Amino acid sequence: xxxxxxxxxxxxxxxxxxxxxxxxxxxxxxxxxxxxxxxxxxxxxxxxxxxxxxxxxxxxxxxxxxxxxxxxxxxxxxxxxxxxxxxxxxxxxxxxxxxxxxxxxxxxxxx
Amino acid sequence: xxxxxxxxxxxxxxxxxxxxxxxxxxxxxxxxxxxxxxxxxxxxxxxxxxxxxxxxxxxxxxxxxxxxxxxxxxxxxxxxxxxxxxxxxxxxxxxxxxxxxxxxxxxxxxxxxxxxxx
Numbered sequence: 001x002x003x004x005x006x007x008x009x010x011x012x013x014x015x016x017x018x019x020x021x022x023x024x025x026x027x028x029x030x031x032x033x034x035x036x037x038x039x040x041x042x043x044x045x046x047x048x049x050x051x052x053x054x055x056x057x058x059x060x061x062x063x064x065x066x067x068x069x070x071x072x073x074x075x076x077x078x079x080x081x082x083x084x085x086x087x088x089x090x091x092x093x094x095x096x097x098x099x100x101x102x103x104x105x106x107x108x109x110x111x
Numbered sequence: 112x113x114x115x116x117x118x119x120x121x122x123x124x125x126x127x128x129x130x131x132x133x134x135x136x137x138x139x140x141x142x143x144x145x146x147x148x149x150x151x152x153x154x155x156x157x158x159x160x161x162x163x164x165x166x167x168x169x170x171x172x173x174x175x176x177x178x179x180x181x182x183x184x185x186x187x188x189x190x191x192x193x194x195x196x197x198x199x200x201x202x203x204x205x206x207x208x209x210x211x212x213x214x215x216x217x218x219x220x221x222x223x224x225x226x227x228x229x
Contacts, residue, residue, distance in 0.1 A: 009151070032216060043115070043201050043220030044154070089153055097209040098169065099218060101153040 002027040002094035006102025013080050014110050021105045023090035024072040032093035033073045035064060037086045038104075044089055048075070080109045112137050115221035117202050123227045124192040132187040132224050134202030142208025143185035144169075144218065145177060147198040154201065160185055161209045192228045200224045 003026040013019050025033075031052040036044035050057045050064045050073065057064050061080075066073040077084055090102040118133045136143065141162050146154040146169075156169030160179040174196060176188045185204075189196060203218040 004153075006153075034217070036220075041222075043203075043222050045220065046217050049217070093216065097207075097211075097216065098156060098159065101155070103151055103153040 002100040004102045010106045012108045019077045021075045025092040029095045030092040036089045039086045085109045117221040121225050135184045136204040140204035142205045144203040145187045146201045194228045197228045
């Protein structure tokens with residue numbers, strides 16, 4: 001079955017710098033890759049997603065890139081702000097349409 | 112719209128006790144899910160219900176049962192709680208899902224239930 005690996009597990013950046021989180025997946029049939037943000041004490045919330053027929057997608061300060069050949073995808077956050085501090089999860093939708101999640105990245109943006 | 116609601120928010124059980132976690136959604140979604148979240152392990156799927164009247168096992172179903180009561184509600188039951196079931200439990204829902212053609216597969220999550228089994 002699908003396996004998703006995510007790194008780094010923790011990331012600390014200075015406010016205004018960029019942050020990059022990377023994920024790899026194992027099932028070449030996976031075709032949908034969402035990213036979720038989880039703030040303390042809350043449930044995960046979708047922030048951006050990408051489908052396998054697209055190489056890059058951008059929404060204001062966040063962007064996701066997908067390399068199908070290498071089976072990896074990344075989340076890029078530019079001009080980070082303290083409110084970006086949270087845990088971020090990547091996921092891949094497997095061939096039975098279930099989401100398989102990475103282990104999460106705790107992002108800390110230092111003011 | 113409240114989205115996805117879960118009760119209770121917190122629960123402490125003794126080993127061997129039983130309890131049911133409740134989940135409801137008001138978005139008319141077809142599919143609903145139960146996940147558990149443990150430190151360093153992300154979210155793991157326990158059970159899901161692709162549509163009203165169906166339920167299927169996920170990655171970690173042992174020790175749990177579910178009921179899709181109607182389109183809105185999906186409950187998770189622990190018959191005999193064990194310390195290994197100490198976790199944060201999230202319910203989620205989506206319009207489309209496993210085996211279903213839907214307009215959106217985006218999953219919306221509830222606020223979670225923090226369960227401790229002593």
